Amino acid sequence: MPTYTFLVNRERRRVDVFDPSQPLLYALRGPLRLTGAKLGCGLGQCGSCTVLVDDQATRACMVPVSAVAGRRITTVEGLGTPEKPDPLQAAFIAEQAAQCGYCTSGMIMSARALLMKMPHPTEDEVKQALAGNLCRCGAYVRILRAVMRASKG
Amino acid sequence: MSKPTRRSVLKTAGAIVVSFGFDPHDAAAQPLPTSNAPRSPLDVKEVDSFLAIHPDGAVTIYTSKVDVGTGMRIAIAQMAAEELGIPIGRITVVDGDTARCPNNGGTGGSTGLTRGGTAVRQAAATARQALLRLGSEQLKVPVAELTIADGEVRRAASTRGIGIGRLVGGRQLRVQVDANAPLAQPSDYSVVGTSPRRPDVPAKCTGRYTYIQDVTVPGMLHARVIRPPAIGATLTSVDESSVSTLPGVSVVRIESFLAVVSENEWATVRAANQLKATWTERHELPGHDKLEPYLRQGVVERDQTFVDRGDVTNALAAAAKTMNATYFWPCQSHASLGPSCAVADVRPEGTTVWTSSQVTYGLRATLARVFELPAESMRVIFVEGSGSYGTNGADHAAADALLLSKTLRRPVRVQWSRQDELGWDPKGPQQLLDLRAGLDAAGRLAAWQTEMWIPANHRGARILLAAGAAGLAQDNGRDAAAIYENGDPSYPVDHVRVMAHWLRDTPLNTSNLRAPGKPGNVFAVESFTDEIAAATGIDPLAFRLQRLTDPRAIEVIKRAATAFGWDARPSPNPKRQAGTVQEGRGMAYVRYKQAENYVATFMEVAVDRSTGVIAVKRVVCAHDCGLVVNADALKNQIEGAITQTLSRTLHEEVQFDTARVTSVDWASYPILRFPEAPAIEVIVIERRDQPLWGAGEAAAVPIAAALGNAVFDATGVRLRRVPFTRLRPSGFGEAGSDPSGSGEAG
Numbered sequence: 001m002p003t004y005t006f007l008v009n010r011e012r013r014r015v016d017v018f019d020p021s022q023p024l025l026y027a028l029r030g031p032l033r034l035t036g037a038k039l040g041c042g043l044g045q046c047g048s049c050t051v052l053v054d055d056q057a058t059r060a061c062m063v064p065v066s067a068v069a070g071r072r073i074t075t076v077e078g079l080g081t082p083e084k085p086d087p088l089q090a091a092f093i094a095e096q097a098a099q100c101g102y103c104t105s106g107m108i109m110s111a112r113a114l115l116m117k118m119p120h121p122t123e124d125e126v127k128q129a130l131a132g133n134l135c136r137c138g139a140y141v142r143i144l145r146a147v148m149r150a151s152k153g
Numbered sequence: 154m155s156k157p158t159r160r161s162v163l164k165t166a167g168a169i170v171v172s173f174g175f176d177p178h179d180a181a182a183q184p185l186p187t188s189n190a191p192r193s194p195l196d197v198k199e200v201d202s203f204l205a206i207h208p209d210g211a212v213t214i215y216t217s218k219v220d221v222g223t224g225m226r227i228a229i230a231q232m233a234a235e236e237l238g239i240p241i242g243r244i245t246v247v248d249g250d251t252a253r254c255p256n257n258g259g260t261g262g263s264t265g266l267t268r269g270g271t272a273v274r275q276a277a278a279t280a281r282q283a284l285l286r287l288g289s290e291q292l293k294v295p296v297a298e299l300t301i302a303d304g305e306v307r308r309a310a311s312t313r314g315i316g317i318g319r320l321v322g323g324r325q326l327r328v329q330v331d332a333n334a335p336l337a338q339p340s341d342y343s344v345v346g347t348s349p350r351r352p353d354v355p356a357k358c359t360g361r362y363t364y365i366q367d368v369t370v371p372g373m374l375h376a377r378v379i380r381p382p383a384i385g386a387t388l389t390s391v392d393e394s395s396v397s398t399l400p401g402v403s404v405v406r407i408e409s410f411l412a413v414v415s416e417n418e419w420a421t422v423r424a425a426n427q428l429k430a431t432w433t434e435r436h437e438l439p440g441h442d443k444l445e446p447y448l449r450q451g452v453v454e455r456d457q458t459f460v461d462r463g464d465v466t467n468a469l470a471a472a473a474k475t476m477n478a479t480y481f482w483p484c485q486s487h488a489s490l491g492p493s494c495a496v497a498d499v500r501p502e503g504t505t506v507w508t509s510s511q512v513t514y515g516l517r518a519t520l521a522r523v524f525e526l527p528a529e530s531m532r533v534i535f536v537e538g539s540g541s542y543g544t545n546g547a548d549h550a551a552a553d554a555l556l557l558s559k560t561l562r563r564p565v566r567v568q569w570s571r572q573d574e575l576g577w578d579p580k581g582p583q584q585l586l587d588l589r590a591g592l593d594a595a596g597r598l599a600a601w602q603t604e605m606w607i608p609a610n611h612r613g614a615r616i617l618l619a620a621g622a623a624g625l626a627q628d629n630g631r632d633a634a635a636i637y638e639n640g641d642p643s644y645p646v647d648h649v650r651v652m653a654h655w656l657r658d659t660p661l662n663t664s665n666l667r668a669p670g671k672p673g674n675v676f677a678v679e680s681f682t683d684e685i686a687a688a689t690g691i692d693p694l695a696f697r698l699q700r701l702t703d704p705r706a707i708e709v710i711k712r713a714a715t716a717f718g719w720d721a722r723p724s725p726n727p728k729r730q731a732g733t734v735q736e737g738r739g740m741a742y743v744r745y746k747q748a749e750n751y752v753a754t755f756m757e758v759a760v761d762r763s764t765g766v767i768a769v770k771r772v773v774c775a776h777d778c779g780l781v782v783n784a785d786a787l788k789n790q791i792e793g794a795i796t797q798t799l800s801r802t803l804h805e806e807v808q809f810d811t812a813r814v815t816s817v818d819w820a821s822y823p824i825l826r827f828p829e830a831p832a833i834e835v836i837v838i839e840r841r842d843q844p845l846w847g848a849g850e851a852a853a854v855p856i857a858a859a860l861g862n863a864v865f866d867a868t869g870v871r872l873r874r875v876p877f878t879r880l881r882p883s884g885f886g887e888a889g890s891d892p893s894g895s896g897e898a899g
Binding site for chain 2: 041
């Protein structure tokens with residue numbers, strides 16, 4: 001059975017898979033027990049599973065585990081904790097920018113990738129950057145405020 | 154994972170299980186992962202059912218009403234804190250566990266606070282009296298001189314006393330809920346009416362929150378259920394060898410219930426995708442594009458009149474001018490962002506089900522009956538899922554997991570796919586409405602009639618897909634909830650009749666979807682009101698204000714109008730704009746269920762006539778739900794209701810052919826995306842001296858009408874069918890064209 005190793009949230013992790021095409025999401029949520037990234041569609045359409053691979057926002061439901069071997073993966077758990085959230089997470093908490101919160105991990109990781117490239121985006125730039133992340137509860141206005149707050153913080 | 158080493162075929166109570174690589178009987182028995190033991194009492198008459206005061210002074214509140222991302226937990230904690238005199242941070246709310254929470258009913262119809270919160274409040278008020286009595290005995294001070302503050306029973310003027318945890322000593326209070334226990338005076342509120350932050354948000358923003366999709370139990374199998382390619386089709390054959398190369402995968406077949414299971418989730422997904430099965434042909438659906446004639450020609454089970462005021466027949470006959478219009482609301486999905494999931498563990502000593510169902514007690518009763526398991530030893534535990542907005546696929550996923558666990562004698566997790574959720578969640582039903590108005594010689598609205606064609610609700614528990622496929626007897630109930638409400642204008646008219654033709658059939662199973670029926674009814678009623686105002690050359694806002702007398706109604710409209718900056722004039726907008734983009738404004742007003750919240754919503758739009766794209770630029774909503782418990786959580790709900798209903802109005806329609814739902818991903822069932830989200834201003838009118846009303850739904854109700862009215866103002870085109878965008882891919886025609894083929898008469 002093939003084995004792949006990569007850095008997940010700054011730690012070296014290894015997974016055994018029977019199928020090299022298995023999406024990264026199933027490795028994260030299964031053996032690695034990192035459930036912050038969510039299954040929303042398995043089609044790359046909703047952004048709920050977004051993680052960073054070498055600082056690029058990546059759909060973990062689409063990218064095969066074999067394609068990320070040796071690379072650096074950051075999940076929402078790698079940013080901060082409930083007690084010590086990172087500034088972007090803290091902005092989401094301050095704005096109470098969630099209802100069910102199922103989209104939140106993906107929103108935060110997509111926004112994180114944006115802010116790394118563009119620390120001071122306009123509202124329109126945030127909206128466009130998050131166009132691939134769906135929120136069914138309709139928290140877009142608060143999520144926008146949270147990202148703008150983080151960009152000014 | 155090893156290669157298949159053994160092939161075993163089991164027959165268990167009609168189930169055929171073909172396994173590769175594991176035998177369910179080999180599974181070592183694992184303890185239930187239930188750290189939270191069952192408790193008693195659970196009787197709603199007992200204070201101890203609703204709350205426990207721990208030795209350290211912390212309090213746990215128990216309720217069957219569940220928080221589905223709505224902020225209900227913090228609001229109920231605030232209501233309890235206010236009565237108990239303890240800091241909000243000392244309260245934890247446990248929701249929806251049938252072994253720990255009293256049954257105050259399921260969650261829906263905006264009743265979380267009106268029924269759940271008020272029941273907790275009364276229990277807490279009763280507990281307060283018991284605590285004061287205990288304090289009086291200990292301190293040798295009359296009850297009348299005592300109060301509770303900061304979690305201590307104290308003399309009113311003192312800053313020190315006895316902590317309630319010490320006072321109670323880890324025991325139960327053993328008192329019955331006293332309906333007359335005095336409540337805190339609204340003028341003295343210090344917790345209710347503030348906006349403490351929701352306790353779930355930090356974990357949700359850091360990936361630590363446990364959703365139903367994240368629940369695992371030892372020894373658990375991952376399952377996917379394979380639904381038929383046509384609704385009602387029968388399974389004729391399964392080729393198990395088509396998945397035999399996948400490690401540890403079993404195929405389970407019970408009549409037409411077909412599933413694959415394994416210990417490895419990805420192996421299960423692969424198996425679900427590659428399993429070869431054949432099914433009977435079935436083509437019994439009308440197709441979504443034939444729904445309007447399907448409704449109009451449907452078999453009427455019964456007619457029902459909801460409002461019959463004055464003499465509509467004569468008033469319409471005597472009218473100087475009559476107007477009619479037909480409005481249509483499509484079948485829509487809950488479209489939860491996370492597909493439904495459940496875990497079940499059926500054991501001889503009892504069954505545990507983990508589910509995001511909004512109605513855990515109701516689900517337990519149905520599961521026990523249909524799957525012939527004792528309800529007394531069945532525990533249904535709520536675990537928050539992706540937002541559900543009513544009854545999505547969660548109850549079905551629970552039934553899937555239960556049937557599989559019962560069959561395999563192992564804990565089973567069932568995860569639906571995106572296609573499962575959009576294809577098989579029970580749907581908010583389609584609605585067809587004919588409206589008729591009569592104006593007198595002075596052009597005044599005198600008579601109003603609403604006639605609805607809607608699917609009848611049928612008694613009994615809603616159908617469970619797993620039970621139907623497995624050939625188990627069930628109620629086959631059907632219930633989309635009170636979809637007939639708000640069929641009449643929310644302002645006085647002398648002669649009004651509202652009636653429904655309840656139809657025997659509906660193509661797809663139905664359930665309650667946020668504010669059941671009311672967004673569609675008010676789309677018709679408030680759009681038609683706008684039509685009448687336009688036909689009589691009156692400013693739409695003035696038209697409503699001329700008729701309203703309720704001061705709360707008038708205030709909600711005026712507050713929104715002022716914040717919006719309403720320019721008073723008749724629609725459509727007489728200012729022709731250069732280019733293809735035209736701008737307009739619209740408004741709608743509703744009294745929710747004609748008895749609860751007052752909501753006025755104003756919208757500004759820009760419509761590109763060449764592409765048909767409707768851009769919602771700004772929404773202002775004023776909202777009066779009486780007493781406000783947590784204003785920020787309330788605003789979050791209102792913003793969400795507005796945004797979600799804009800999505801339903803602009804984009805959403807379940808598409809189906811003669812066999813099955815075909816809109817099964819986010820490309821074919823699009824929802825509102827980030828760049829389309831408008832700026833939203835919410836004005837919360839707080840009324841401390843008034844009872845509270847639920848607020849999860851009301852703000853959703855006027856959205857489609859406000860948007861349609863704004864589009865009419867911008868373009869002169871009256872939209873009478875939802876969704877607005879889908880039906881107009883080639884753009885708007887000339888002003889005045891009438892896409893739904895109805896219009897003025899007489």
